[in-house]
Amino acid sequence: MSAESSPIAPEPLKTPVGSPMATWQELEEVVDELTTAARQCGSAEQFYGQVIDHCVKTLAAVGGAVWLRAADQTMQPLATEGWHAADFGTNEAGQAEHEAILAQVAASGGVLSVNTMANGQSVVLIVGAVNTIRTNNQGYDDTESRRPVEEPSATPGIIEIIAPAGQSLRAYKGQERFLQAVCEIAAEFHAFLELAGLRTTRNYHRQLFSFSQRVHQAVGRRHTAYEVANEGCQLLGCDRLSVVIPGRGKCRLIATSGIHRVERRSQTVYQIEQLAAVVRGFNEPIYYTEGKTENLPQVAEQFEEYVDQSHAREVAIVPITLPPEEDNLRHANRDNSSQQRSEVLAVLIAEQFDTNSSPLVHDRIVEVGEVCATAFAQAARWDRLPLRWLSESFERVGNLFLPHYFFKTIAAAVALVVVILALCFIPTDFYVETGGILQPQLRRNIFASRSGLIEEVLVQPDQRVQAGDELLRLHDPILELESKRVTGQISTTIEQLEAVQATKTGRAAGKVTRLESYRLSAEQRKLEQQLTNLRQELELLDQQRKSLIVRSPIAGEIITWDVTGLLTARPVERGQALLTIADLESSWQLELNVADDRIGYVVAARQTDVPELPVEFRLTADERHQYQGHVTEIARIVEPTANEPGHSPTARVTVAWDKAAPDGEPVLELRPGMTVRARIACGRRSLGYVWLHDLWDAVRRLATF
Numbered sequence: 001m002s003a004e005s006s007p008i009a010p011e012p013l014k015t016p017v018g019s020p021m022a023t024w025q026e027l028e029e030v031v032d033e034l035t036t037a038a039r040q041c042g043s044a045e046q047f048y049g050q051v052i053d054h055c056v057k058t059l060a061a062v063g064g065a066v067w068l069r070a071a072d073q074t075m076q077p078l079a080t081e082g083w084h085a086a087d088f089g090t091n092e093a094g095q096a097e098h099e100a101i102l103a104q105v106a107a108s109g110g111v112l113s114v115n116t117m118a119n120g121q122s123v124v125l126i127v128g129a130v131n132t133i134r135t136n137n138q139g140y141d142d143t144e145s146r147r148p149v150e151e152p153s154a155t156p157g158i159i160e161i162i163a164p165a166g167q168s169l170r171a172y173k174g175q176e177r178f179l180q181a182v183c184e185i186a187a188e189f190h191a192f193l194e195l196a197g198l199r200t201t202r203n204y205h206r207q208l209f210s211f212s213q214r215v216h217q218a219v220g221r222r223h224t225a226y227e228v229a230n231e232g233c234q235l236l237g238c239d240r241l242s243v244v245i246p247g248r249g250k251c252r253l254i255a256t257s258g259i260h261r262v263e264r265r266s267q268t269v270y271q272i273e274q275l276a277a278v279v280r281g282f283n284e285p286i287y288y289t290e291g292k293t294e295n296l297p298q299v300a301e302q303f304e305e306y307v308d309q310s311h312a313r314e315v316a317i318v319p320i321t322l323p324p325e326e327d328n329l330r331h332a333n334r335d336n337s338s339q340q341r342s343e344v345l346a347v348l349i350a351e352q353f354d355t356n357s358s359p360l361v362h363d364r365i366v367e368v369g370e371v372c373a374t375a376f377a378q379a380a381r382w383d384r385l386p387l388r389w390l391s392e393s394f395e396r397v398g399n400l401f402l403p404h405y406f407f408k409t410i411a412a413a414v415a416l417v418v419v420i421l422a423l424c425f426i427p428t429d430f431y432v433e434t435g436g437i438l439q440p441q442l443r444r445n446i447f448a449s450r451s452g453l454i455e456e457v458l459v460q461p462d463q464r465v466q467a468g469d470e471l472l473r474l475h476d477p478i479l480e481l482e483s484k485r486v487t488g489q490i491s492t493t494i495e496q497l498e499a500v501q502a503t504k505t506g507r508a509a510g511k512v513t514r515l516e517s518y519r520l521s522a523e524q525r526k527l528e529q530q531l532t533n534l535r536q537e538l539e540l541l542d543q544q545r546k547s548l549i550v551r552s553p554i555a556g557e558i559i560t561w562d563v564t565g566l567l568t569a570r571p572v573e574r575g576q577a578l579l580t581i582a583d584l585e586s587s588w589q590l591e592l593n594v595a596d597d598r599i600g601y602v603v604a605a606r607q608t609d610v611p612e613l614p615v616e617f618r619l620t621a622d623e624r625h626q627y628q629g630h631v632t633e634i635a636r637i638v639e640p641t642a643n644e645p646g647h648s649p650t651a652r653v654t655v656a657w658d659k660a661a662p663d664g665e666p667v668l669e670l671r672p673g674m675t676v677r678a679r680i681a682c683g684r685r686s687l688g689y690v691w692l693h694d695l696w697d698a699v700r701r702l703a704t705f
Contacts, residue, residue: 030054031181038189042196044068047189048079048157055161055182056081059175062123067102067158075102075158105129106155111176111183115165122165126175128183130157132190156190159183204235204364211235212371219395220388221245221379225255225346228372233257236350236364239357244276244347251276251347271306276347278302279317283344287362288315314352314360319344320369322377345376423688430690431616431679432601436592436653438619438674443582444554448572449547452476457564465552465581472550472567472578479548483541490534497527556583559672582672590617590629590655592678596638597697599651603634605682615655617678622668629655631680653680 034051041047048066056064063082067075097116105112111128132155159182163175211231218224225243233241242256251273253262262269278299279286287293288303290313303315321342350365382388400409452474459471504520560566560579567578592615594602606613612630619627635652655678689696 027058027178030058031185034182034185035188038185039192041189044078044157044189044193048159048186051159051182051186052079052081055159055179059161059163059178062162062164064159064161067160069156075099075106078157101125101127102158102160105158109155111180113172113176124163124165124167124172125160126163126172126179127158127160128176128179129155130159130183130186130190132156132187132194157186159186207235208367208371211368212375215372215375216378218375218379219382221346221376221383222254224372224375224379228346228348228368228375229255229257232348232368232372236360236368237358238350238360239353240351242272242349242351244273244349246276246280246344246347251280268306268310271302271309272349275302275306275317276349279319279347280344283319283321283342285316285318285362285366287317287360288312289359290314310351310353312351312353313355314350316348316350316360316362316365318348318350318365318369320346320348320373320376322373323370345373345380348372420688423691424686426687427684428687428690430601430682430685430693432594432598432682433677433679434592434594434598434653436590436655436676436678437672438588438670438676439591439672440556440582440584440586441589441656442554442556442586443559443580443672444556445580446471446550446552446578448474448574448576448578449550450474450476450479450544450574452479452548452572454567454570454572454578457567459558459563459579461558461561461563463558464556465558466555467552469552470549471552471558474548474550474572476544476548479541479544483538483545486534486538486541490531490538493527493531493534497524497531500524500527550578552581554581554583556581559584580672584670584672588657588670589632590615590657590676590678592653592655592676592680593641593650594653594680595648595650597648599634599638599653601682602631602653602680605680606631606634608683614681615678616681617655617676619668620675620677628658629678630658632656655680 034054037047037050041050048068052064052066055061061082063080065077065081066079068078070076101112101114105127106129109129109131111126114125114127116123116125159179161175161179163172214231215224215227218227225245229241229243233239240257243254244251245254246252253269253272253276256262275286286299286303288307291307293300293303306312307315321344348365348369350360352360385391399405453476454472455475456473457471458473459465459469465471500520500523504517504524558579559582563579572578602613612632615629615631617627617629618625631653633654638649638651640649685693
């Protein structure tokens with residue numbers, strides 16, 4: 001064996017001559033410091049670093065090392081001081097001798113001093129075993145009683161100190177006792193460390209039990225997925241946990257921790273679903289840690305694409321399947337159930353983004369998946385049930401009567417009864433709302449008296465006219481032709497009458513016979529009657545010619561827009577509307593169009609309450625003011641709404657304007673045809689009927705027909 005070529009020995013403990021108490025006091029301080037470190041340190045590296053430092057300095061040793069038993073039951077160096085254990089011994093024989101010493105100490109469980117050589121110098125190797133504090137657990141783990149616990153080794157670590165040779169036997173014995181005390185403190189450290197681990201494991205299993213209860217109380221796969229994503233994220237300590245449910249065609253991301261709704265168009269969502277589909281095909285967990293993954297190349301490529309998109313540092317994808325015994329029960333009615341492949345019920349995707357976060361514990365993710373398996377299987381069966389919404393409704397109603405919600409339910413029921421009574425017995429005004437237009441009461445539509453061509457327009461829009469003023473002039477070519485024809489016939493008849501009279505005058509001179517005289521008298525009377533008829537016809541034609549001049553029947557203003565452009569040189573038929581005249585200085589009225597399914601309220605209120613129902617309305621051009629009026633007339637017919645297809649027929653309701661302006665304010669300049677929003681007061685009804693009469697009428701129609 002050999003040590004380092006030139007070890008640097010720490011400064012030896014200086015004990016004042018004649019003051020042994022000071023030395024014991026210093027040793028006690030070191031022991032107290034190590035005891036405090038055993039209770040406070042959270043890792044073996046930190047604790048044993050202090051242990052080897054204090055031991056080497058206190059014992060004035062050449063060096064020292066701490067060996068801990070690894071998972072493969074071999075001793076591996078953990079901390080060294082002044083000497084590196086890997087260089088102990090220059091040949092295989094020296095290393096074998098050193099390993100034999102460590103094995104002997106581990107087997108004996110005590111402290112052993114061995115004389116050996118290092119770099120040609122004689123040294124004393126003091127080796128102490130760190131023994132565990134055994135508890136009577138009867139070979140089983142208290143957190144999982146069904147699984148036997150593997151009996152751990154009684155010596156988890158070894159502390160060795162290289163002391164210089166030449167000291168007294170008493171000094172070596174004192175160093176052995178000191179090292180024995182340090183080993184006992186180290187044993188306490190391992191006990192505390194194991195106790196902390198057991199407490200952590202107990203807390204974890206408590207959280208896992210609570211998580212299992214919440215997950216199994218969820219109804220339906222969507223609700224279960226939300227519970228698993230949000231509660232499982234806290235349980236696993238990951239930054240994000242997603243739940244993917246496999247479907248017939250593809251996998252679908254249902255829930256993600258911390259997100260209320262999944263954005264289906266997101267590229268990240270698409271890549272998560274693709275990775276879940278891959279895991280579903282393999283039916284094996286897949287892990288990714290900072291660019292390293294033990295998977296097929298195509299899977300690794302998908303991981304790289306997803307990590308580039310999400311910037312995740314760690315990703316763990318675990319499929320959730322039922323245990324084999326339960327899965328066989330599900331396939332019991334199928335042939336060759338033993339060869340059935342386990343169905344993937346869901347896929348968990350745990351991710352870690354922050355570099356300061358603790359790494360993902362793969363075993364815990366798998367354990368969470370096993371806990372959730374039966375919950376997802378139960379949720380899948382629930383989703384396949386018919387009329388499950390009815391059962392959910394009954395369950396919600398039943399939950400209202402649980403002790404925790406009983407008083408709240410009673411309070412809500414009382415409030416509901418109060419609201420229903422208020423809706424039934426509190427009266428309020430009932431209005432029928434509708435729309436309409438504003439028109440002057442005195443207005444006339446001007447129609448064509450006969451067919452013809454408009455020859456001249458004598459008025460302009462907004463022009464004031466008096467009764468009898470000329471408005472339009474028409475031209476009727478047929479009437480002109482007829483007048484010329486009658487005038488020509490009158491001239492011809494007069495000439496014929498004059499000829500007959502001249503012939504009769506010649507009889508007196510004896511030029512005609514008596515019979516001829518009688519014939520001429522009859523013809524004269526015929527011509528005179530014909531002339532009278534023609535003159536009467538001409539008078540009628542003159543009257544018709546006068547009717548070609550359209551005159552105003554009332555005094556007012558022309559309210560037809562662009563009369564000249566609309567009527568000039570336009571052919572018209574008899575009875576065709578040409579323009580409108582209204583007296584804007586007269587009273588105004590509203591013409592409301594009430595739907596036929598609402599007019600019944602107005603008619604009933606007019607018959608039972610008051611004939612002149614009050615009306616409140618607002619002009620669309622003046623929403624600030626509200627005006628008053630009253631119903632004067634209701635049309636006896638209902639007209640279809642020709643210009644608004646799909647709308648119900650309406651009945652015309654005429655409303656007189658009671659007051660020009662509210663509160664003495666000037667009236668807005670009124671214009672015919674202005675739209676209004678009005679509501680007709682139809683008496684008082686219950687508050688519920690006023691608010692819900694449309695729903696009541698709909699239910700009544702459904703019940704009747």
